[in-house]
Amino acid sequence: MSYEVMNAMIEPLDRLEVLSRLEVEQLLNNSSGGLHHLFRSCALAVLNCDGELDDGRLLLERYSDFDIRVHQVARGIRLELLNAPARAFVDGKMIRGIHEHLFSVLRDIVFVHDEITNNANIDLSASAGITNAVFYILRNAGVFRSMRASGLVVCWGGHAISRNEYDYSKLVGYELGLRGLDVCTGCGPGAMKGPMKGATIGHAKQRIDNGLYLGVTEPGIIAAESPNPIVNNLTIFPDIEKRLEAFVRTGHGVVVFAGGVGTAEEILYLLGVLLHPENRGIPFPLIFTGPESARAYFARIDDFIVQTLGEEARQCYQVIIDDPVAVARAMHSGVEQVREYRRQMGDAWYFNWSLTIDPVFQHPFAPTHENIRGLALHRQQPPALLAANLRRVFSALVAGNVKDEGIRAVEQFGDFEIHGEREIMAPVDALLSAFVAQGRMKVTAENYRPCYKISDF
Template identity: 60%
Template sequence: MNDTQIDKSGKPATVNARISPAGGLDILSRNEVARLRDVSGSGLHGLLRRCALAVLTSGDISDDPRGMFEQYPNFDIQVLQQDRGIKIELQHAPARAFVDGQIIRGINELLVAVVRDIVYVSTQLEQGNFDLDDSVGLTHAVFEILRNARILKPQIDPNLAVCWGGHSISRDEYEYTKSVGYQLGLRSLDICTGCGPGAMKGPMKGATIAHAKQRRRNNRYIGITEPGIIAAESPNPIVNQLVIMPDIEKRLEAFVRMGHGIIVFPGGVGTAEEILYLLGILLHPDNAGIPFPLIFTGPKNSASYFEQIDKFLKLSLGDEVSQHYKIIIDDPIAVAHAMVRGIDKVRNHRLDNKDAFFFNWSLNIPLAFQQPFAPTHEAMRSLAIRRDRPRHELAADLRRAFSGIVAGNVKEEGVRAIEKEGPFEIDGDPEIMKALDHLLQAFVHQHRMKLPGGSAYVPCYRVLTA
């Protein structure tokens, strides 16, 4: 529900406030505060302002990365150092984030997560504590960011189901994600998603009811995002643990390292990117034999969507790729049973190999999957989408192709690049290109590229099929 308050001029109502952070952030150094206030290109204020406004508009149903600032052009945030700790000063902040003059507790906590993650990552990078040129170093960076966010919980049996899926889904699909979340919650599973609306919200919403019925406390509804996405996909109100990773690659690695199994609901190019990321890793020879339950599921009217995905994956990566996932249509209980069984195998494997329950160290994630991909026009044209490559390498470049389309659809820098230079061009083996073009056209026809209600979708890409 969108509860935006409107003032007498017809514009969204705003308030000015000085708040005390709620948990998880006690003190900052003078240098950290100065960097958060620095509005220069090397400062952090722009990033802080963008992420903070996304949190303060939590629950908004939008995928326009510039829409928030069009509604709240005068919004500003300052972190103030005081004798007894820090204060957060908000100017022209969305009034919807407040009740009777007090900021909503959950929004306060998410705001603290924004400050915490921005400060921590920038400090670690500035001090050279992260080795970003080495695969082990990149995994270490992901671990340290999650640990600093207090997301990793030792001495808990594997129970974290990661749910992927689109922000632009039909009402039937959304209700189905709630039903699956409900069945997972009845079986004491926690939920982790990309933190936005649609398929990222539904499983959490269903799980909250089930957890309440089971009188289960200390439930985890983890949202993992990154700066390029959060402006277009504000955290949904159920998220109680938010972490902002530096880029999409570290976000994806965090899902895979933390999760004990993954459920994929219907989605668009972002969901296809996530699927290819995980399958590329599971197809790597070093990961043979490592259990990782992966379930594709949706209501009956979404069966054709998964048929299209399944067909594209087999054509691109070979029929044997289907050994790594199971498709279950219109059966939330069967999904929950399959996930519980899969997680039990994960638990036994971790015990046998003395691997941690809270972080999957043994999974080999190649450097090609970890290095940030900047979706420029040149980079998109240079993707080597050819069948003569090892399957995991082909999957890596297919993932990058979808990542570029995500950027062109909803990330501010991607939208600007398309406006300036026109659509991205994607080329490769003719058969794969035809299948890719067919899949993307289906996404457009099914309104999976953008949320409905705005202008007609204009593709940010051109697949070279001739």
């Protein structure tokens, strides 16, 4: 099947620093040490906005002739697009939001390569070094300049959700926007797009013309969750762990909508952080919400959390069903508590320095078959550490479902083998089975085949 494509030559809408010859060479270099493959795949994902695919490999195969080249010109740089998805253009002109996102991809890939990965002053083996890297990436992207005093609410949820759940997420975003709150999501479709879309209407009614719609992503997931053009600040992190840390460092609270394994990964990450002894007493509002049809979904999530992490974890969140106004009021009140706490502690409003994040949540986890088999999934460890290992399980399943390298690994070596204590594996199996039955694993739910096997001891 053929898909409509276009060629184009574009320049930055605003000022972008001129690239050095070395940086241009890296972006054109397709070898293992070059950046061209990474730049090309992320750029293609941006151009495929509102696409129906959530499979990184299929996207690259569908547009196998796509290419992007960087040209140095007298006034800076220019991007040449070859065989780009036509959906990114209107009457032959690129949609402005997509145009901005392309140069955000360029900015972050170059910055991370030059100023983070290859910077001798940043120790990525140390917890403080990783946090500093997250801070520098956000600062370079201009996130802190865009943040307003009203507060930033992170919204998590699945890309493969029902229309009813999507409309509900818009209503919540609308109520948040009416209260002046800004929205940050994983920047993709579904529950990541809905709150932003709703917030734009709420902001417009309040005559707020500088609202922040922050999209936070990483190269492994961007093809499956192409950024929606409502995002007015797209920031790309080098891996999922730094992406997750960026959410909790910049956000003043989190709203979770219904989702699949990616949403479960995010929940486990945040609960693991909040369960750390040094974070007790630090206000961080966390709300699970959805329409009435999602009540059973969140009851299962709640049961899973208590069965695996214990009753203490339940105290970290509240569940509000089918009431967008109550969600927004509770979040607005929670953000005010965060504001007062940070004022008393002298902590920054734009970056949560006080929050302790254990290194086990920061170091990248490679979802290989060997690493997954070796995960410690038992109760003979603190709940926070168990949450970290469970988070890695769901991270591996995200890779096996939608990431190019994860899909290929499953095809080559077979399903991921998840092995652990029966009291832990039974709730995991029940939750995953529910996700499959409810079509929450992939957009193409009817064709979904699980990429995992579960066993216990």
